[in-house]
Structures are given as C-alpha cells and as structure tokens.
Amino acid sequence: MADAPLAHQFQERRQQEETAELGTWTFLLTEILLFAALFAGYVTYRTIHPAAFEAGARQLDVVLGTTNTAVLLVSSFFMAVAVHQVHHGRNRPAAVALGATALLGAIFLAIKFHEYDLKVQAGHFPGPGFTPLPDVDDGAARIFFSFYFVMTGWHALHLLIGVVAVLVVLVRTLRGRNGPHDSVLPAMVGLYWHFVDVLWVFLFPLLYLPGRSA
Amino acid sequence: MTPPTRPAVCAVVLVILLVLTLLTTALAYVPMGAWNPVSALLIAAVKAAWIGVFYMHLRRSSGLVLLFVANGVAMLLLLVGLVFADVAARLG
Numbered sequence: 001m002a003d004a005p006l007a008h009q010f011q012e013r014r015q016q017e018e019t020a021e022l023g024t025w026t027f028l029l030t031e032i033l034l035f036a037a038l039f040a041g042y043v044t045y046r047t048i049h050p051a052a053f054e055a056g057a058r059q060l061d062v063v064l065g066t067t068n069t070a071v072l073l074v075s076s077f078f079m080a081v082a083v084h085q086v087h088h089g090r091n092r093p094a095a096v097a098l099g100a101t102a103l104l105g106a107i108f109l110a111i112k113f114h115e116y117d118l119k120v121q122a123g124h125f126p127g128p129g130f131t132p133l134p135d136v137d138d139g140a141a142r143i144f145f146s147f148y149f150v151m152t153g154w155h156a157l158h159l160l161i162g163v164v165a166v167l168v169v170l171v172r173t174l175r176g177r178n179g180p181h182d183s184v185l186p187a188m189v190g191l192y193w194h195f196v197d198v199l200w201v202f203l204f205p206l207l208y209l210p211g212r213s214a
Numbered sequence: 215m216t217p218p219t220r221p222a223v224c225a226v227v228l229v230i231l232l233v234l235t236l237l238t239t240a241l242a243y244v245p246m247g248a249w250n251p252v253s254a255l256l257i258a259a260v261k262a263a264w265i266g267v268f269y270m271h272l273r274r275s276s277g278l279v280l281l282f283v284a285n286g287v288a289m290l291l292l293l294v295g296l297v298f299a300d301v302a303a304r305l306g
Binding site for chain 2: 026033037062066070074079087187194209210
C-alpha cells in the first residue's frame with residue numbers, strides 16, 4: 001500500500017505529521033477559548049449568586065451526570081486504543097474500537113437529551129413556563145439554567161460533530177485508507193474527541209455538583 | 215505522528231479516571247465549605263492532565279506542541295482567574 005503523499009511544502013513525513021498535530025492542537029485551543037468565555041461568565045454569576053446556583057445544580061440528576069462522565073471516559077479509552085490499532089495496521093480491531101467510541105458518544109447524547117426532557121417537564125427551562133425555585137432569586141436561578149442549557153448544548157453539538165468524524169474515520173479504516181501508512185486523520189480526530197471529553201470533565205463538577213453538601 | 219499509547223496503559227488510565235470521577239461525586243456530598251468547588255476543580259484538572267498526557271500523547275509530543283498547549287492553558291487560567299478575582303473583589 002503506497003504511503004500517503006508528502007505535500008510539497010514538507011521535506012519529510014515526520015515534519016508533515018508534526019504539523020498536523022500542531023495544527024490540530026491550535027484548533028483545539030481556539031475551541032478552549034470559546035468555552036473559556038462561557039466558563040468566565042459562569043464563574044461571574046456563580047460568585048454573585050451562590051445560593052441560586054447551588055439550588056439550580058441540585059435540580060440536576062447527579063446519577064445521570066456521573067454516568068455520562070463515565071460514558072465519555074470509556075469512549076476516550078476506545079478512541080485511544082483505536083488510534084493505536086490504526087498506527088499498527090490492525091484495521092479490524094481499530095474499526096471495532098471506533099465503533100465503540102461512536103456508540104458511547106451516541107449514548108451520552110441520548111442521556112443528555114433525556115435530561116433536557118426532564119428539565120423541561122420540571123419547568124426548569126428558562127422561558128415563560130419557568131417554575132421558580134424556593135427561597136432563591138428567580139432571575140439568578142434562570143441564569144443558572146441558561147448556563148446549563150447553553151454550555152451543555154454547545155458541548156453536545158461538539159460531541160455530535162465528533163461522532164460524525166469518528167464514523168468517517170471508521171469507514172476510511174475499513175476501506176484501508178487509514179493505516180500505518182497514514183494514521184494522521186485518526187490521530188487528529190482522536191485529539192478532538194479527547195478534548196470534548198476534557199470539556200465535560202470540567203462541565204460536570206461545575207454544573208452538577210454545587211450545593212450537594214447542604 | 216507521536217507514537218500512540220499502548221492499550222494496556224490506556225486501560226490503567228481509564229481505571230484511574232473512573233476512580234477520580236467517583237471520588238469527585240462522593241466528595242460533593244461532604245461539607246467542606248469553599249473546598250468543595252476547589253477540590254472538584256483540582257480533581258478535574260488532574261483528570262484532564264491524565265487524558266492529555268496519555269490519551270492525547272502529550273508525553274511524547276514535541277516541545278513546540280507542549281508550548282502551544284501550555285500557553286493555551288495559561289490564557290484560560292488568566293481569563294477565568296482574573297474575571298473571578300475582579301467579580302469577587304467587587305462584591306467584597
């Protein structure tokens with residue numbers, strides 16, 4: 001199987017691969033800054049309205065949140081294994097691992113949308129039908145749930161794009177377009193997937209865990 | 215490309231990550247005052263470090279990549295940290 005072509009601006013393959021890695025990280029850093037703005041907003045309003053944010057967080061299902069955290073961590077495990085398998089030319093095991101990654105991502109999204117449904121039913125969507133929480137500032141409680149829906153919504157969108165990307169890599173791997181001769185795309189998609197996991201690793205304690213020890 | 219981490223190592227890291235997850239959730243129910251959010255974020259940072267080093271292959275990345283990542287993290291901490299300090303100071 002011929003090696004992937006060396007683009008004309010590179011002198012050697014290693015240089016091309018390192019550029020892909022650096023470029024992917026640069027993209028991830030811009031995404032981190034996108035979420036950093038949301039985190040900064042969250043930190044601001046939680047500092048001003050701690051009671052309302054804790055009351056809002058208590059409305060979220062900590063079992064579902066913890067489960068989803070575990071789901072994404074296991075998916076990252078399979079993604080890391082898949083990249084290793086592709087690198088060593090074991091395309092069938094790689095495809096299985098990629099399939100597991102995508103499936104776990106889909107499970108996460110299913111649980112997340114179930115949670116959204118629960119929140120809407122409970123009157124916690126910050127809109128006309130919002131049910132005020134007892135003893136806390138109503139505006140601040142709405143702000144908490146705004147952050148909840150926006151931050152997890154943006155995360156879910158990133159995850160959905162990741163699932164599509166993983167499926168693309170899965171098809172390419174089954175067709176032999178990825179392998180030891182060219183494992184750059186799986187590696188880049190892997191970096192993106194782990195980044196989405198790291199995002200959730202921070203979102204979970206900020207949104208689900210405040211106020212639990214009250 | 216940076217040589218990927220072996221599956222056996224990935225599995226060990228997964229177990230560590232899952233244990234830290236359970237620890238975070240469990241600690242949330244222990245009244246520790248200001249240490250509740252601080253401990254949660256510290257554990258999250260440790261988990262992110264394990265994911266970054268082993269799953270994202272940072273332990274074998276070039277110095278340039280590490281510099282980029284370190285800068286990104288520094289900018290993130292600067293943004294969120296100073297915004298927090300500003301808001302907290304205005305309230306106090």
